[in-house]
Amino acid sequence: xxxxxxxxxxxxxxxxxxxxxxxxxxxxxxxxxxxxxxxxxxxxxxxxxxxxxxxxxxxxxxxxxxxxxxxxxxxxxxxxxxxxxxxxxxxxxxxxxxxxxxxxxxxxxxxxxx
Amino acid sequence: xxxxxxxxxxxxxxxxxxxxxxxxxxxxxxxxxxxxxxxxxxxxxxxxxxxxxxxxxxxxxxxxxxxxxxxxxxxxxxxxxxxxxxxxxxxxxxxxxxxxxxxxxxxxxxxxxxx
Numbered sequence: 001x002x003x004x005x006x007x008x009x010x011x012x013x014x015x016x017x018x019x020x021x022x023x024x025x026x027x028x029x030x031x032x033x034x035x036x037x038x039x040x041x042x043x044x045x046x047x048x049x050x051x052x053x054x055x056x057x058x059x060x061x062x063x064x065x066x067x068x069x070x071x072x073x074x075x076x077x078x079x080x081x082x083x084x085x086x087x088x089x090x091x092x093x094x095x096x097x098x099x100x101x102x103x104x105x106x107x108x109x110x111x112x113x114x
Numbered sequence: 115x116x117x118x119x120x121x122x123x124x125x126x127x128x129x130x131x132x133x134x135x136x137x138x139x140x141x142x143x144x145x146x147x148x149x150x151x152x153x154x155x156x157x158x159x160x161x162x163x164x165x166x167x168x169x170x171x172x173x174x175x176x177x178x179x180x181x182x183x184x185x186x187x188x189x190x191x192x193x194x195x196x197x198x199x200x201x202x203x204x205x206x207x208x209x210x211x212x213x214x215x216x217x218x219x220x221x222x223x224x225x226x227x228x229x
Contacts, residue, residue: 032216043120043207043220044158089157095216100146102218104157 004092006105013112019077021108023090026071030092034102035064035075038087047088048075080112117141118210120221127198128229135193135224137208143188144210148218149181152205164191198228 005024013019023033032051036044050057050064050073057064063076077084090105117140127133137147146165150158162178164170164185172178180202182194191210195202205225209218 034217036220041205041223041225043118043209043223046217046219049217093216100211100216100218101148101160101163106157107155109155 004090004103004105006090006108008108009106010109011111013080013110015080015082015112015114017080019080019084019110019112020074021088021090021110022072022074023092023105024070024072025092025103027092027094027103028071029094030103032093032095033064033066033073034091034093035062036089036091038089038107044089077110080110082112082114085110085112116212116217116219118144118208118219118221120208120224122224123222124225124227126227126229129199130197132194132196133198133226135195135206135208135226137191137193137210137221139189139210139219142210142212144191144212145188146211147185147191148209148211149183149191149193150207150209152207152223154205158207161193195226198226200228202226203228 034049035047037047038044048059048062052068061078066073088108091102093102119138121136149161152158161176162170162172164183166185166188170183185191207223209220211218
């Protein structure tokens, strides 16, 4: 019940296109859903996060769509650029009840081709 | 803001020696710090959670006597890999969260290679 399932495992998108990564969770107690971007040999960097009281959050070219009833959330990268090539992890936690531990998805390796 | 540093960024040691990795929150006080391990092309695996001034809470399957964690202040946590062996070679990453407790900020990671 603690799992977060992420797909696809890898994704190739043409420059300027839209990259979409999906995650699904089972634990309805999860209350915080961040996305992290990780470049090779570096630590993950927080990209954008959402709480379930909103269905969408946008920051620049990055948008999280959240479907509470389906227990799914996704990351959309608009106008994808070669510099976006990285591994993306979705995650979930329940910080309101003192459980800050993040449950991570398995990651998506995104490659943006010219 | 919310910068987390790790030192060293990489370390090579001989089998049987101990290695200490430092994790610092540079511009905020971290009430909670987390230690993760990541193998190539895999996700992050939480090893332990530490709160300042108290004992760390280890995840199932993580040997607390092998991976010693000390959270001595609100800005510093250390992970000591004792009697390291080649199978301990991995990428170790720490993260820190603030009082609010939702967002975790990650350090740049430490690459440990045990010969």
